[in-house]
Amino acid sequence: MRRIWDTPGGVHPPDNKAQSLTSGIGQLPLPEKLILPLTQHVGGAAKVCVSVGEKVLKGQKLASASASISAAIHAPSSGWITAIEERAVAHPSGMSAPCIEITCDGEDRWIECMGYPDYKQATPLQLRNLIADAGVAGLGGAGFPSAAKLDRGTHMPVDTLIINATECEPYITADDILIRERADQIIQGIEIISHLLGTPKTILIGIENNKPEAIAALNQQCQGTGIEVVSFPTKYPSGGEKQLIYILTGKEVPSGQLPADLGMVCLNSGTAFAIKRAVIDGEPLISRITTLTGEACDINRNYEILIGTPVSHLLEQNAFNPDLCSRLIMGGPMMGFSLTSSDVPLVKTSTCILAPSHTEIPDGDPAQACIRCGLCAEACPASLLPQQLYWYARADDHERLQAHNLFDCIECGACSYVCPSNIPLVQYYRSSKGDIVNARTAKATAAVARERFEFRQVRLEKADTVRETKREARRLATEQAKITSPTTTQSSGSSAADIIKAAQLRGSTRQASPEQQKAKLERTLMAAEMRLKEAQQRLLQATTNGSADQQTQQLASVEAAKRKVEQTAQRLTEVSH
Amino acid sequence: MAFKQVSSPHSHARQSTGQIMQLVLLATLPGLLVLSYQFGWGLLINILIATISAISAEALILKLRNRPIEFYLRDYSAVVTAVLLGLALPPLAPWWLVVVATVFSIVIAKQLYGGLGSNPFNPAMVGYVVALISFPIEMTTWVTPVSLLAADVSHPGLLESLAIVFAGNSPVDGVTGATPLDLFKHSDGLLVEQIYQNNSLFSAASFAGVGWEWANVAFLVGGLALLKARIFTWHAPMAMLGTLALMSMLFWDGGSSNSPGSPLMHLFSGASMLGAFFIVTDPVSSAVSNRGRLIYGALIGLLVYVIRAWGSYPDAVAFAVLLGNFAAPFIDNYTVPRTYGHGQSRRATDKETSE
Incomplete structure (x- = not known):
């Protein structure tokens, strides 16, 4: 028996898994339209490689990975591309995002698939490319592109591969049913991953002990493979990647680092299945298992849904009663987010659609005062002090929030779950995290702006000096010319005496025509005064609605104009006397 | 929809x-x-x-x-x-x-x-x-x-x-x-044994002081029930009672005329149990972390004993709790628990940001 480490905190909500496990994986009739968001994963949006009006086959690539962390998207069924535009997508904010719409032709005709059953002959790079081409992203809910996770790059060698079959969220049974029915393919997937990673020493499947049938199926399939099935007591959130790693190995992923830094890779069991499909069958990720559950639907079960199926289609097929439904949740009751509309499509990360009745998940009571009872701190799996974070979040005390490691919060919701005062703690933390990130960005932008401004000042000063030197040089040159031109007989080699003589001469010429000089100076003065007025107006404008940069610039030109006026006025008085 | x-x-x-x-x-x-x-x-x-x-x-x-x-x-x-x-x-x-x-x-x-x-x-x-x-x-x-x-x-x-x-x-x-603590405080110059013999408050008692001992036991029972119902954790009350017991053992002085009283008298007299399970456990005014609550409880236990033994008031739970409340934010600063993935715990006023 492998030793199991117990994580701090955790809660035991009613698991509500039985209702969706009464029947096996079901299939839905083909929807009329499929909507495929370009971002269904962590990382860059996929780049569209089809155009509106084009006919596509099932499994055909519609958009390719745009960056090293991105995932391709394929047609889940055959049909025509009828739109590439912004559509409402499943997101906590209810936002829209670019999507490809396919109108299905009903034939569901496959493109030719090139499987690679003899994967042991392939190099890790080839396998990774196969997985990347198939658009596989973490199916546990996070949606991290699998090829990127399996890219060893400069990391240390992987000695532990962990398959996450914990499924600790209440209600969700997608992994459970997939393991029960297709454990053999999951194990094949794990073997592919193991081969790709250079056969890690330890391969573990972590699963909570509330899934005895799945555990039995895995144990049967794992015999003789060296893969170890480890079951441990059910406690939410044991399925968090960091929590699972601790439970199975007793090691903690250092804050701000990745499991890879410990020589570990952690993948969901559903992802292992998708990798098997991608490599051995050559089928891209176009479907997944999604649990439909909740008392507002007559039928509760798991479906193998096509990616892009509208939630409304899934609900309609299962006698959904909107009047009974208190809210519509994508994901589980602990970390899932509410959907404002059922028109949004199911995506690669949609583990569950939960349509609870009003008695099942009633509307929350208003929040009462926090009495720092500490139930939240006892429930926190990361050993944070949620009650303190709450007070600091309300006070916008970013420094204290960070000192209390706000960013190590995994937003599992255990604190809010136990809070007797019904305070939406996680909401406070999310909002504060956003604020802190924004403040950091603003600070960084301001630093760049300041640097640029300072650099500009230095550049302007330098330019001024250069201009000044040039002017001085020109003046000297003119003087030289004046001296040399009337007395051409003299040699060009001018001595100090020559310069003095020239200056005296210039003085005498100036004295010779004071009237002319005065008139000229008066004109200059007038022009300078006008320029000053204009500059002042510009400064006024800049101070009311210009940037700091513009203001300083205008201020400088006003100063320059003023100087010019003063100088001219002074010279004028000198000449007049 | x-x-x-x-x-x-x-x-x-x-x-x-x-x-x-x-x-x-x-x-x-x-x-x-x-x-x-x-x-x-x-x-x-x-x-x-x-x-x-x-x-x-x-x-x-x-x-x-x-x-x-x-x-x-x-x-x-x-x-x-x-x-x-x-x-x-x-x-x-x-x-x-x-x-x-x-x-x-x-x-x-x-x-x-x-x-x-x-x-x-x-x-x-x-x-x-x-x-x-x-x-x-x-x-x-x-x-x-x-x-x-x-x-x-x-x-x-x-x-x-x-x-x-x-x-x-x-x-x-x-x-x-008088209350037992009162009586004990005002019996200067007598051996503990003499005080116990001279006063029916002690001589008729089972182990601490008549009337008070059973009231304290009753509060202990109520408190343990709350502990079992996980309304609070054991840290603060146990630290308080433990410190109070420890101090009264250390300064028991063999029951001399200078002795401030036995551990049993201190634990089961006055507001000891009411304080430990119903006052010290008030989450609002106490320290927040478990480690902090250990220190907070111990501090209150210590203060209760110090005031009872050497102060001018016979009982001291109220003063000790208020002084403990004063210290709670300070205790909190040094007792933030170690977060998952961090080598050591940080201070509440830590300026360095962790990315």
């Missing part, structure tokens, strides 16, 4: 703050019963007056603050403060003493700081200390336990008690007397 937008988590455990407070009230029942048996109607009258004053004062302030009155009264926190205060004040104390202490607790110590959750000091203890400092005579007059009453004397009945409390009638001679 449109659905409601709600932030996760969507599920909630069913225990509310009001329910927690009600459980705390329930857990004071054994103590209240024993105290009432030992000291008569006085404590029930105290609790009644305190509860009415507390609810009225809370409602008035909530109205002034434009807060929904019913919503906030339903958290039962004012009732808890009132009951704890009523248990701590001497039985048969004049009604105005109870009213002053309660109103001060609710208005000054709680609502002026922003109401439940925002008060830095335990409201009941603030009210108690205000009464103790302002009205020392009334506050140190206790009723004699029932078993020590002279043969021809009995505790006043309900009507008689009401007359004493509201009309200021004087109780019959022999009904009031």
Whole structure:
């Protein structure tokens, strides 16, 4: 028996898994339209490689990975591309995002698939490319592109591969049913991953002990493979990647680092299945298992849904009663987010659609005062002090929030779950995290702006000096010319005496025509005064609605104009006397 | 169609703050019963007056603050403060003493700081200390336990008690007397053994002081029930009692005339158990982390002993708790737990940001 480490905190909500496990994986009739968001994963949006009006086959690539962390998207069924535009997508904010719409032709005709059953002959790079081409992203809910996770790059060698079959969220049974029915393919997937990673020493499947049938199926399939099935007591959130790693190995992923830094890779069991499909069958990720559950639907079960199926289609097929439904949740009751509309499509990360009745998940009571009872701190799996974070979040005390490691919060919701005062703690933390990130960005932008401004000042000063030197040089040159031109007989080699003589001469010429000089100076003065007025107006404008940069610039030109006026006025008085 | 937008988590455990407070009230029942048996109607009258004053004062302030009155009264926190205060004040104390202490607790110590959750000091203890400092005579007059009453004397009945409390009638001679801690403090120059022999408060007792020992046991029982119901953790109360026991063992001095008393007397006299399980565990004014609560509880235990042994007050739970409340934010600064993935714990005022 492998030793199991117990994580701090955790809660035991009613698991509500039985209702969706009464029947096996079901299939839905083909929807009329499929909507495929370009971002269904962590990382860059996929780049569209089809155009509106084009006919596509099932499994055909519609958009390719745009960056090293991105995932391709394929047609889940055959049909025509009828739109590439912004559509409402499943997101906590209810936002829209670019999507490809396919109108299905009903034939569901496959493109030719090139499987690679003899994967042991392939190099890790080839396998990774196969997985990347198939658009596989973490199916546990996070949606991290699998090829990127399996890219060893400069990391240390992987000695532990962990398959996450914990499924600790209440209600969700997608992994459970997939393991029960297709454990053999999951194990094949794990073997592919193991081969790709250079056969890690330890391969573990972590699963909570509330899934005895799945555990039995895995144990049967794992015999003789060296893969170890480890079951441990059910406690939410044991399925968090960091929590699972601790439970199975007793090691903690250092804050701000990745499991890879410990020589570990952690993948969901559903992802292992998708990798098997991608490599051995050559089928891209176009479907997944999604649990439909909740008392507002007559039928509760798991479906193998096509990616892009509208939630409304899934609900309609299962006698959904909107009047009974208190809210519509994508994901589980602990970390899932509410959907404002059922028109949004199911995506690669949609583990569950939960349509609870009003008695099942009633509307929350208003929040009462926090009495720092500490139930939240006892429930926190990361050993944070949620009650303190709450007070600091309300006070916008970013420094204290960070000192209390706000960013190590995994937003599992255990604190809010136990809070007797019904305070939406996680909401406070999310909002504060956003604020802190924004403040950091603003600070960084301001630093760049300041640097640029300072650099500009230095550049302007330098330019001024250069201009000044040039002017001085020109003046000297003119003087030289004046001296040399009337007395051409003299040699060009001018001595100090020559310069003095020239200056005296210039003085005498100036004295010779004071009237002319005065008139000229008066004109200059007038022009300078006008320029000053204009500059002042510009400064006024800049101070009311210009940037700091513009203001300083205008201020400088006003100063320059003023100087010019003063100088001219002074010279004028000198000449007049 | 449109659905409601709600932030996760969507599920909630069913225990509310009001329910927690009600459980705390329930857990004071054994103590209240024993105290009432030992000291008569006085404590029930105290609790009644305190509860009415507390609810009225809370409602008035909530109205002034434009807060929904019913919503906030339903958290039962004012009732808890009132009951704890009523248990701590001497039985048969004049009604105005109870009213002053309660109103001060609710208005000054709680609502002026922003109401439940925002008060830095335990409201009941603030009210108690205000009464103790302002009205020392009334506050140190206790009723004699029932078993020590002279043969021809009995505790006043309900009507008689009401007359004493509201009309200021004087109780019959022999009904009031010293508490064990009081008596011990004022028996200078005697060996512990002599004090125990000379006074029926000790000589007739099973292990600490007549009347008080069983009241303390009853509060211990109530407290353990709350501990079992996971209303609070063991850290603060156990640290307080442990420190109190440890200190009284260290300074026991073989029962000499200088000895401040035995561990059993300290643990089962005065407000030791009431304090440990119902006052020190007040989460609002205590330290927040488990480690912090250990230090906080130990500090209060230490202070209780120091004041009892070498201070001028016979009991000290209220003062010790208030001093502990003062120290709580400081303790919190150094006792932030180690977060997952961090090598060591940080300080609450840490400036360095972790990315």
